[in-house]
Amino acid sequence: MATSGAARSRPVRLARLYFAMRPLRHSRPLRRLPLIALLIVAGPSCDDRNPLAPGLPGRAVLAISPLIDAPPPGGPVITLAKVRATLVRPMGDRADTARADAVFAGDSAVLRFELMVSSPSQILDLEVEAVDAQGTVAFRGGDTIRVAPGRNPALGAPRLRYVAPDTAVRSLILAPADTLVEAGDTVRLSVVGLAADESPVEPVAVGWTSRSPLIAQVSLLGTVKALSLDGEAWIVARTYTGVADSVKVTVRGAVASVQVSPDSAAVLIDGSTAMYAEALDAAGTRLAGHEVMWTSLDPDVAALGPLEQVALSLEPRLSLLAVSETKSVAGTAVIGLAEGVARIVATTSGHADTATVRVQSAAGQIARTEVSPRADTLSAPGESLQLLVASFDVNGALEPGTYTWEPRDPQIASVSSLGTVVALAEGETWILALEARGTMDSALVVVARNESTAALIPLSARSRTHWRSVRLDP
Numbered sequence: 001m002a003t004s005g006a007a008r009s010r011p012v013r014l015a016r017l018y019f020a021m022r023p024l025r026h027s028r029p030l031r032r033l034p035l036i037a038l039l040i041v042a043g044p045s046c047d048d049r050n051p052l053a054p055g056l057p058g059r060a061v062l063a064i065s066p067l068i069d070a071p072p073p074g075g076p077v078i079t080l081a082k083v084r085a086t087l088v089r090p091m092g093d094r095a096d097t098a099r100a101d102a103v104f105a106g107d108s109a110v111l112r113f114e115l116m117v118s119s120p121s122q123i124l125d126l127e128v129e130a131v132d133a134q135g136t137v138a139f140r141g142g143d144t145i146r147v148a149p150g151r152n153p154a155l156g157a158p159r160l161r162y163v164a165p166d167t168a169v170r171s172l173i174l175a176p177a178d179t180l181v182e183a184g185d186t187v188r189l190s191v192v193g194l195a196a197d198e199s200p201v202e203p204v205a206v207g208w209t210s211r212s213p214l215i216a217q218v219s220l221l222g223t224v225k226a227l228s229l230d231g232e233a234w235i236v237a238r239t240y241t242g243v244a245d246s247v248k249v250t251v252r253g254a255v256a257s258v259q260v261s262p263d264s265a266a267v268l269i270d271g272s273t274a275m276y277a278e279a280l281d282a283a284g285t286r287l288a289g290h291e292v293m294w295t296s297l298d299p300d301v302a303a304l305g306p307l308e309q310v311a312l313s314l315e316p317r318l319s320l321l322a323v324s325e326t327k328s329v330a331g332t333a334v335i336g337l338a339e340g341v342a343r344i345v346a347t348t349s350g351h352a353d354t355a356t357v358r359v360q361s362a363a364g365q366i367a368r369t370e371v372s373p374r375a376d377t378l379s380a381p382g383e384s385l386q387l388l389v390a391s392f393d394v395n396g397a398l399e400p401g402t403y404t405w406e407p408r409d410p411q412i413a414s415v416s417s418l419g420t421v422v423a424l425a426e427g428e429t430w431i432l433a434l435e436a437r438g439t440m441d442s443a444l445v446v447v448a449r450n451e452s453t454a455a456l457i458p459l460s461a462r463s464r465t466h467w468r469s470v471r472l473d474p
Contacts, residue, residue, distance in 0.1 A: 057116045057117065057118055057119075057149075058116065058117065058118075058119055058149025058150065059114060059115070059116055059149060059150075060113075060114070060115055060116070060117045060147045060148060060149050060150065060151075060152060061112075061113070061114050061150070061151045061152065062112075062113050062147060062151075062152040062155060063110055063111065063112050063113075063154070064085065064110070064111045064113070064126070064128075064155055064157065064158070065108060065109065065110045065111070065157050066083060066085075066109070066111070066128050066130070066141065066157055066158050066159070066160050067157045067158070067159045067160065068080075068130060068139050068159075068160045069139070069159065069160065069161055069162055071162075071207065071240050072238060072240075072241075072242045074207050074208075074209040074236060074238040074244070075206075075207045075238050075239065075240050075242070076205040076206050076207040076238075076239065076240055077207065077220065078132055078138050078164075078205060078240070079132060079133045080104050080109075080130050080131065080132055080133070080138065080139075081103070081104070081131050081132060081133050081135075082101055082102060082103045082104065082109070082130075082131055083101070083102050083104070083109045083111065083128060083129065083130045083131070084099070084100070084101045084102075084128070084129055084131070085099070085100050085101075085111045085113075085126060085127060085128040085129070086098070086099050086126075086127045087099075087113060087115060087124045087125070087126055087145075087147075088124065088125045088127065089122070089124060089125075090123060090124070090125055090144075098113050098114075098115040100112055100113050111128070115147075117147050117148070117149055119148075119149055120148060120149075121146050121147060121148040122146070122147055122148075123144060123145070123146050123147075124144070124145055124146075124147055125142065125143075125144055126142055126143045126144070126145050126158055127140075127142045128140070128141050128142060128158055128160060129160075130160055132164075134203075136164060136165070137163060137164070138162065138163065138164045139160035139161060139162055139163060140160060140161060140163045141158045141159050141160035141161055142158060143158040162240045162241065164205065164240070165201060165202075165203070166193055166201055166203065166204045166205055166239060166240070166241075167240075167241055168195045168196075168201050169193035169194065169195065169201050169204060169239055169241070169243050170194060170195060170196045170243065171193075171194045171198075171243065171245070172191055172192070172193055172194070172204075172206070172237055172239070172243055172244065172245035173191070173192045173194065173245065174189055174190070174191055174235075174237055174245050174246070174247045175189065175190050175191075175192075176189070176247070177247055178247055178248040178249075178250070179247070179248075179249055179250070180250045180252060181216070181224065181226040181249055181250070181251055181252070182226060182251075182252050183226050183227065183228050183229075183230075183251060183252060183253050183254035183281075184225075184226060184227075184228070184254060185225075185226050186223055186224060186225045186226070187223075187224050187226075187249070188221075188222060188223050188224075189208075189218075189222040189223075189224060189235060189237070189247065190222065191204055191206050191222065191237050191245075192204070193239070193243075204239065205239065205240060206222075206237040206238060206239055207220075207237070207238050208220065208221075208222050208235065208236070208237055209235070209236045209238070210224075210233050210234070210235055210236075211233060211234040211235075211236065212231060212232065212233035212234065213233075214227065214229060214231075215227060215229055215231040215232065215233040215249075215251050216233035216235070216249050216251055218235050222237070224249055226249070226251040226252075227251065227253075228253055228254040228256075228281060228282055229251065229253045229281050229282065229283055229285065230251060230252060230253030230281045230285050230286075230287045230288075231250075231251055231253070231285075232248055232249070232250050232251070233248070233249050233251065234246050234247070234248055234249075235247050235248075235249055252287065252288075252289060252290075253281035253282075253285065253287050254281060254282070254349070255279045255280070255281065255287060255290060255348055255349035255350070255351050256280055256281050256282040256351070257279075257280045257351055257353070258277055258278070258279055258280070258292070258346055258347070258348055258351045258352055258353040259277065259278050259280060259353055260275060260276070260277050260344070260346045260353045260354070260355040261275070261276050261277075261278070261355075262275070262355065263355045263356070264355060264356045264357070264358070265334070265355070265356075265357050265358070266357070266358045266359075266360060266437075267302070267334060267335075267336040267357055267358070267359055267360075268336055268359070268360055268361070268365055269336045269337065269338065269339065269359060269360070269361050270335075270336060270337075271335075271336050272305070272333045272334060272335045272336070273333070273334050273357065274307055274331055274332075274333055274334075275294075275331055275332055275333075275334055275344060275346075275355060275357075276331035277292045277294075277331065277346035277348070277353065279292070279348050279349065279351070290348045290349065291348065292346050292347065292348045293346070293347045293348065294332040294344065294345070294346055295344070295345045295347070296334075296342055296343070296344055296345075297342070297343040297344075297345060297354075298340065298341070298342040298343055299337075299342075300337060300338060300340075301336075301337060301338050301339075301340040301341065301342040301357075301359050302334050302335060302336055302337060302342030302344070302357050302359055303334075303335050303337055304332050304333065304334060304335070304344070305332070305333040305335055306332070306333060307331050307332065307333050308333075332344075334357050336357070336359035336360075337359065338359060339359055339360060339361055340358075340359055341356055341357070341358050341359070342356070342357045342359060343355075343356055344356070344357055365393055365394060365399075365437075366391045366392070366393060366399050366401055366435060366437050366438075366439050367392055367393055367394045367439070368391065368392055368439055368441075369389060369390070369391045369392075369401065369403075369433060369435045369439040369440055369441045370389070370390055370391075370392075370441050371387055371388070371389050371431070371433045371441040371442060371443045372387070372388050372389075372390075372443070373387070373443060374443055374444070375443060375444040375445070375446075376443070376444075376445055376446075377445070377446040377447075377448060378413070378421075378423035378445065378446070378447045378448070379448055379449070380423065380447075380448070380449055381423045381424055381425055381426070381447065382422070382423060383422075383423050383447075384420055384421060384422045384423070385420070385421040385423075385445065386419060386420055386421075387405075387415070387419040387420075387421060387431060387433070387443055388419065389401075389403055389419060389433045389441070391435055391439065401435040401436065401437070401439075402435065402436040403419075403433050403434065403435055403436075404417075404433075404434045404436075405417060405418075405419055405431065405432065405433055405434075406431070406432045406434065407421075407429050407430075407431055407432075408429050408430040408431070408432065408442075409427065409428075409429035409430075410424075410429075411424060411425055411427075412424055412425055412426075412427040412428065412429040412445075412447055413429050413431070413445050413447060415431050419431075419433065421445055423445075423447040424447070425447065426447050426448060426449055427446075427447055428444060428445065428446040428447065429444075429445055430442045430443070430444055430445075431443050431444075431445055
């Protein structure tokens, strides 16, 4: 019984030993568990965590936005497709690098890097390239930066310099050279870049500017458009490095109006007079070189001919050379054929102006006007004198006229509309008679205090051709 009782108690002891030893197998992990949990809760996140000890690697996050050198004023616009960059450890394996690409949003692009670096920080070489729409590397730059594990603050932006192939250009040639363009027309300019040894460089990017944008404008591709005003514009092409050349574009402006001068004239039968027409742009500037069509709307009264015929005035044979229409850049001669009024029209580029020409016979034309007496004297202020006036044609026949009277010095004498002169003060003055059709004559009036006490004596004993008036005392 004793044996059997001992045998029954062993399993109990073994069971107690098993359960007593079971906690021992897990006692070390249980005691360390609170320490691990503390590190996880209190430690930084994956993006911001620093290594536990110097020299251990950690993940670094950084963003870089490069700056691109601006072109000179008037330089070209370079369309960039993307920017790419590489981070390299100095003196390290080129294979051990971090790369990033970014496309441009507007005029900016942001490069984002995630890489493993050693604590506490590491110096890296940054290499950046900007590629244009054709895949050519247009800008390049670099910098040395210090990167620490975690999220790095904004770094200084590296500056990218222009490195496209046309940096070798030393001179430009534009074509066509100085040219004439009609208002509203366009002309395409081309450019060739030459290196220092005068070998061509391709491609060449240039910016285009017009120094007179109110005369002519130029597009980004070098197409010049002539506007409506007359004038000259210098068109300039300039590379990104500042090499430039220019051509002169002369614009013959659009005709906005035509002006004939004089707007009215008179001519004798078989005589001639000159008329001129000017084409004007919208600003009133005279436009040179426009051909004018001249037309006489009354060809039985007046006809047209070349300007040289004006010098042959009063030649009967002029009527044999006259025409009703003619073209001229300078002007035209209007030839009188019969009495009446002729309308003369000048037309160019769809615009016209009209002048009138009165044709008169020689018999009805005033050739000269005469005043009488030619000179007279009034003895005292208040006295009056009647002047007479008459006009004559080329044949000497009396011709009626319309006259206006004027004193040259109104302080000495006045004159009425009928030619009556009244003395006002001592002295002398000319009295003018002006006929409405352009002729005139005059008379000299002398006013003295007392005609009986005045005498004329010679200025010198040797000459009796110069006289002066003196007063004689009684």
